[in-house]
Amino acid sequence: MESTESSYVSSPEQPQKKSPSRPASPPLDSVEKPTYIKLLVSNAAAGSVIGKGGATITDFQSQSGARIQLSKNYDFFPGTSDRIILISGGIDDALKALELIIAKLLSEIPTEDGDDAEPRMRVRLVVPNNACGSIIGKGGSIIKSFIEESHAGIKISPLDTDFFGLTDRLVTITGALEEQMHAIDLILSKLTDDSHYLQNMHAPLSYAAAYNSTNHGLKWGWSKVSA
Numbered sequence: 001m002e003s004t005e006s007s008y009v010s011s012p013e014q015p016q017k018k019s020p021s022r023p024a025s026p027p028l029d030s031v032e033k034p035t036y037i038k039l040l041v042s043n044a045a046a047g048s049v050i051g052k053g054g055a056t057i058t059d060f061q062s063q064s065g066a067r068i069q070l071s072k073n074y075d076f077f078p079g080t081s082d083r084i085i086l087i088s089g090g091i092d093d094a095l096k097a098l099e100l101i102i103a104k105l106l107s108e109i110p111t112e113d114g115d116d117a118e119p120r121m122r123v124r125l126v127v128p129n130n131a132c133g134s135i136i137g138k139g140g141s142i143i144k145s146f147i148e149e150s151h152a153g154i155k156i157s158p159l160d161t162d163f164f165g166l167t168d169r170l171v172t173i174t175g176a177l178e179e180q181m182h183a184i185d186l187i188l189s190k191l192t193d194d195s196h197y198l199q200n201m202h203a204p205l206s207y208a209a210a211y212n213s214t215n216h217g218l219k220w221g222w223s224k225v226s227a
Contacts, residue, residue, distance in 0.1 A: 036094065037087040041085055049070070065093040071083045095184065095185055102123060122172050127156075127168065127171050135187050152173050155172045156171050
């Protein structure tokens, strides 16, 4: 696995090559809304996504047309030891970037000789609590339909009240890569129509920074609430 410097967050913003899948000059009402995907990865996996000197993340941005950012080394999602990846752009571009990232990480899962089983990994999306209702639906109707259509497993964690001020939940998707991508496409399409979700597009990538902005007495990190 390739190593990376802890200070590297994302490759410089520059004109990106767009993926050629979308026809030229679409009608104005069909132009993609900007959206984003937040997901968690281990510190080691983050280094693999960035690549030596940022080569891999730069290539993924060029191939997809999306922007990819990562939280800094040891800047973790509250209650975990996982870093945050933020992908932003049109829906198709964001999904393409996510697929490149997942495929890269799957390719690095060790397999035994003669084992023909397809490598699998869970994908954990970060979703604002006030937007989760749009993908759950009344009585769980929407999430059930997504599971049936994609054949992926989808679970939404309860809001972790151990961490004061945390307003995000984790949506875990399991299954084969094709099933996961289908499920994430359904989820993202629904979330992109939710104003609560889009309002969080430019929220700070660092949870420590967000917490400290409202809790000036703490110098670093999230405070776990005592029982």
